[in-house]
Every structure is written in structure tokens, then in C-alpha cells.
Amino acid sequence: MSNSQTTSAGIGAGPRSALSAWAHHHRQAALISLDKLIREPIASFLTVLVIGVALAVPSLGLSLAATVQGQISQIDAPPQLSVLLRQDTSLADAHKLRTEMLRKPGIADVKVIDRDSALADFVSATGLESLVQRLNRNPLPHTLWVYPSANTRLAGVEQLQVDLGSLAGVSQVILDSRWLERLNAFTDLLRTIAMVLGAVMAVGVVLTLGNTLRLGIEARRDEIVVIKLIGGGNAFARRPFLYTGLLTGALGGVFGGLLSGAALLILDAPVKRLFDLYDQAPSVPSLILSELLMLISIGAILGLISAWYSVQLHLTRIQPR
Amino acid sequence: MDLVFDRVNKRYERREALSDLSFEMHSGEMAFLTGHSGAGKSTLLRLLLLLDRASSGEVSVGGRPLSKVKESRIAKYRQDFGVVFQDHKLLADRSVYHNVALPLEIAGFTKRDIDRRVRAALDKVGLLDRERASPDALSGGEQQRVGIARAVVARPKILIADEPTGNLDPQLSAEIMGLFSAFNSVGVTVIVASHDLALISRMSQRILTLDRGRLITLGAGSRGMNE
Numbered sequence: 166m167s168n169s170q171t172t173s174a175g176i177g178a179g180p181r182s183a184l185s186a187w188a189h190h191h192r193q194a195a196l197i198s199l200d201k202l203i204r205e206p207i208a209s210f211l212t213v214l215v216i217g218v219a220l221a222v223p224s225l226g227l228s229l230a231a232t233v234q235g236q237i238s239q240i241d242a243p244p245q246l247s248v249l250l251r252q253d254t255s256l257a258d259a260h261k262l263r264t265e266m267l268r269k270p271g272i273a274d275v276k277v278i279d280r281d282s283a284l285a286d287f288v289s290a291t292g293l294e295s296l297v298q299r300l301n302r303n304p305l306p307h308t309l310w311v312y313p314s315a316n317t318r319l320a321g322v323e324q325l326q327v328d329l330g331s332l333a334g335v336s337q338v339i340l341d342s343r344w345l346e347r348l349n350a351f352t353d354l355l356r357t358i359a360m361v362l363g364a365v366m367a368v369g370v371v372l373t374l375g376n377t378l379r380l381g382i383e384a385r386r387d388e389i390v391v392i393k394l395i396g397g398g399n400a401f402a403r404r405p406f407l408y409t410g411l412l413t414g415a416l417g418g419v420f421g422g423l424l425s426g427a428a429l430l431i432l433d434a435p436v437k438r439l440f441d442l443y444d445q446a447p448s449v450p451s452l453i454l455s456e457l458l459m460l461i462s463i464g465a466i467l468g469l470i471s472a473w474y475s476v477q478l479h480l481t482r483i484q485p486r
Numbered sequence: 487m488d489l490v491f492d493r494v495n496k497r498y499e500r501r502e503a504l505s506d507l508s509f510e511m512h513s514g515e516m517a518f519l520t521g522h523s524g525a526g527k528s529t530l531l532r533l534l535l536l537l538d539r540a541s542s543g544e545v546s547v548g549g550r551p552l553s554k555v556k557e558s559r560i561a562k563y564r565q566d567f568g569v570v571f572q573d574h575k576l577l578a579d580r581s582v583y584h585n586v587a588l589p590l591e592i593a594g595f596t597k598r599d600i601d602r603r604v605r606a607a608l609d610k611v612g613l614l615d616r617e618r619a620s621p622d623a624l625s626g627g628e629q630q631r632v633g634i635a636r637a638v639v640a641r642p643k644i645l646i647a648d649e650p651t652g653n654l655d656p657q658l659s660a661e662i663m664g665l666f667s668a669f670n671s672v673g674v675t676v677i678v679a680s681h682d683l684a685l686i687s688r689m690s691q692r693i694l695t696l697d698r699g700r701l702i703t704l705g706a707g708s709r710g711m712n713e
Contacts, residue, residue: 189594190594392592395564398561
């Protein structure tokens with residue numbers, strides 16, 4: 166053993182300032198966590214994969230719901246109203262009604278379909294000429310097709326339906342928007358499912374990552390005991406776990422973004438084909454940077470919550486407290 | 487740093503671990519704590535490190551009553567102590583160097599200071615050439631010396647050792663005790679709990695003998711008595 170003075174064990178300056186030491190401890194904890202993730206690539210990757218999938222599924226559902234609803238809002242602006250006139254209303258009265266309707270706000274155009282043309286179209290479309298010939302008279306009324314203005318919302322069109330129904334000579338007003346309402350309800354359902362799924366998966370992420378960190382805490386129990394015995398305290402012991410949660414969650418967000426982006430690329434063509442049927446030309450949006458950053462942030466926050474929950478539950482139970 | 491135990495009692499459910507214990511140690515003093523298994527040595531050290539609180543009475547360190555130390559300040563309080571354990575408590579996944587550096591990292595020393603202090607502490611215990619080794623590659627005596635280096639590296643005001651020679655042969659035990667005396671000679675207050683009467687009776691420092699939680703002897707080793 167050396168014979169030099171024992172006091173030299175205490176050479177050098179004192180510790181950093183409290184703030185500087187705190188910042189240094191955080192930097193060290195982040196580096197230790199990163200190093201641990203790199204040293205255990207398979208375990209880390211599997212955890213990141215679980216978080217990525219958990220974030221990608223609701224993200225994808227919400228993106229699709231937003232795309233479809235965006236298109237619906239464009240489709241439903243001018244739904245058509247079919248105004249069936251009473252049998253005793255003449256064609257001249259039908260044209261007068263057209264003029265009257267065009268003066269109303271919220272109506273872009275009105276087209277008169279006379280009953281003879283309508284019957285001819287019916288025969289042409291159905292081939293039921295022999296049946297029609299046996300009728301004594303044309304059973305169809307004159308009809309007005311009303312096109313609401315493009316900026317009229319569905320609620321406004323429904324009010325128009327009521328107003329037009331009260332006009333003299335009008336028998337019935339049919340608003341052909343049920344299919345839009347159904348599609349709207351379906352996308353609402355899709356969005357709700359995505360959000361519920363997101364909440365359930367967020368809880369899953371917290372529990373899964375929390376359990377992974379619990380195993381990490383157990384594996385480092387001896388180290389934690391020593392740290393506490395020599396003055397490290399809970400804050401010093403928990404920091405690496407908090408950074409592990411944060412980093413794993415953020416990497417899960419990156420992976421979730423990549424998965425979601427790839428799925429959106431694959432879904433672009435089928436969604437285009439669907440909306441082609443409604444003379445719309447939408448494009449499924451690709452994942453943009455802000456959405457990727459949001460997924461990374463959500464992943465990081467979930468990771469931090471998992472770590473905090475796990476650390477509070479398990480680390481503080483390790484003696485000494 | 488003065489230590490004062492003033493009529494301290496500690497009960498664990500139905501068992502009285504310490505009973506009406508009173509004694510004082512002055513700053514820079516060294517004492518051995520001895521007694522049979524279950525005499526209360528470890529309880530006394532636990533109270534000092536605030537791993538437990540006294541059931542009644544007061545323990546004061548440096549004039550500060552420990553009953554007044556808040557839970558949130560305990561970690562900081564423990565930084566005044568260096569602790570040597572019987573089972574060393576070295577971290578197997580860290581090198582000797584990084585085991586010794588741990589208290590300095592906790593205290594927030596700079597990398598440069600850590601390097602200087604760790605090397606100096608390892609030099610003191612004669613293990614500078616083993617700094618890169620894993621603790622598992624060391625003998626029992628070497629591991630204990632690493633434990634001592636870790637305990638003194640942050641220059642604690644009080645050094646506590648709980649059965650530090652429990653697993654060592656007599657020659658190594660004497661070397662370890664010599665190290666404690668050396669640290670004490672530069673002003674560090676040292677308390678060594680040991681039931682190895684043959685070893686501590688050869689030392690000159692005070693001996694506190696506990697029996698079933700009570701202090702029964704407050705004397706000095708044979709060298710001290712002869713002097």
C-alpha cells in the first residue's frame with residue numbers, strides 16, 4: 166500500500182454548483198439510458214415495436230377518418246332536393262314555382278322535370294312500356310330538382326326542405342342525403358373507434374413499458390441500494406429509468422410514424438378509387454413532419470408516464486427509502 | 487463532527503434493540519463498537535445513517551438532532567458519511583474505478599476531480615493498478631479495500647464500517663484496521679462495528695461494548711490502556 170498522505174484522497178476542487186450538478190446528473194442519466202438501449206438491442210427493439218404499433222393503429226384510423234370526412238364535407242354541400250308537385254299542378258304553375266324558388270336564399274338552381282319527360286325516362290330506364298300503356302293517365306307529377314347553394318350546410322338544406330314543403334302546389338319534398346348521413350356516421354364511428362383504441366393502447370403502452378422498467382429496477386436492485394446508502398437518494402436512482410421510458414417512448418413514436426406512413430401509402434390507391442365513384446379526387450395525405458413530431462411527443466410522454474408510474478411503485482419500496 | 491446519543495431507545499415490535507443508550511464521540515475520534523450478534527451494533531449504525539429513527543431519545547450529529555432531518559434531506563445528510571460494508575456491496579457491472587467514483591458522481595464532482603480523487607483513493611488502499619478490473623476478479627481483501635476507497639473518496643466527515651473484517655484472515659484484517667486508523671489520523675471520525683474482540687483489543691481506540699441493546703463498557707483497547 167502507498168505510504169503517501171491519506172488526505173490526498175480528498176484533493177481537487179469541491180463539487181459543482183447545485184444547478185450544474187443537477188444538469189450533469191441528467192446528462193449522465195440520459196447517456197446511461199441510451200447506452201443501455203444500445204447494449205440490449207433485441208429487448209429494446211421489441212419494446213419499441215409494441216409502442217410503435219400501439220401508436221400507429223389509432224393514428225392511422227384518425228388520418229383515414231379525417232380524409233374521408235374532408236371529402237364528405239365537399240360532397241354534401243349541394244345535395245339535391247326533389248320537389249314533387251301535386252297532380253293538379255300544371256306545368257305553367259311549375260315554372261312559376263321555379264321562379265319563386267330561385268328568389269329564395271340558399272338555392273343555386275331549379276330545374277323543371279315535366280311529368281311526360283319523367284315518364285319517358287322511366288319507360289326508357291325500366292322497359293315497362295306495356296305496363297305504362299295500360300295506365301289511363303300519367304301517374305307522375307311535375308317535379309322540380311332544387312340545387313342548394315354550395316355554401317349551404319346540411320342543416321340549412323333540411324330547413325329548405327321544410328320551407329319548400331309549405332309552398333302551394335307542393336306535395337312532397339325529398340332530400341336525398343341519407344347515404345351521406347350514413348357515411349358521416351360511419352366515419353364518426355371510425356374516428357371514435359380510433360380514439361378509444363388509442364386510449365386503450367396508451368394504457369397498454371404504459372403498463373407494458375412500466376413492466377419492462379420494473380424488471381429493470383429489479384435487475385438493478387443492488388445498485389439502487391448502494392446508491393441510496395451512499396447518499397444518492399430516490400431522484401438520482403430514478404433518473405436513468407425516467408430517461409429510459411422517455412427514449413423508448415420517443416423511439417416508439419418514430420417507429421409508429423414510419424408504420425403509419427407506410428400504411429397511408431398503401432391505402433392511397435383504394436381510397437382514390439372509392440371517391441372516384443363520387444366524382445371526387447382525394448388523396449390520402451402522407452405522414453407530414455408535424456404529425457411525426459406529434460407521434461414522437463405522444464410516445465415520449467407515454468414513456469415518461471410509464472417510467473414515473475413504475476418508479477413510484479417499485480423503486481421507492483426498495484430499502485433504504 | 488461530534489456524535490451524541492442521548493438516552494436513545496429503539497424498539498422493533500416486541501424486541502428492544504437499543505435501550506437507554508447514551509454516549510458521545512468527538513470530531514476526529516475513532517471508536518470500536520463491539521458485542522455479540524443482536525447486541526445492537528447494526529441498529530446503532532442504522533440510526534446514525536437514518537436508515538431508522540429512534541423510538542425515543544435523540545441522536546445528534548454535528549449538533550444537529552436527527553429527529554429534525556426531513557425525509558427529503560436524508561440523501562444529502564448521508565453524503566457526510568462513508569460506509570464500509572461487510573459484504574462490500576460493490577457493483578459487479580462496474581469496474582473498480584467506477585465503483586469508487588460513484589459517491590463523487592452522486593455529489594456532482596467534475597470528471598477531472600473524480601479522476602484525481604479516485605486514483606488517489608485507490609493509491610491509498612494499494613489498488614491503483616487494478617482500477618480497470620471487475621470487482622469479481624478481486625480477492626475478498628481487495629474487494630474490501632475497494633469498499634474502503636469508495637467510502638473515503640468523497641472525504642466524508644464520518645466513516646462507518648460494519649463488520650469490515652468479517653470474512654478476512656487475521657493479517658488482512660489488521661491491514662484493514664490500519665487503514666481506518668490512518669484515515670482517523672487525518673481527522674475523519676471513524677466508527678467500526680466488529681465482534682472480533684481479539685483484533686480490536688490490540689487497537690488503542692475507544693471500545694463501546696453493547697449487550698442486548700445496552701452500553702456496558704466504554705473503554706480502550708490494550709494498546710490504549712498500556713499507553
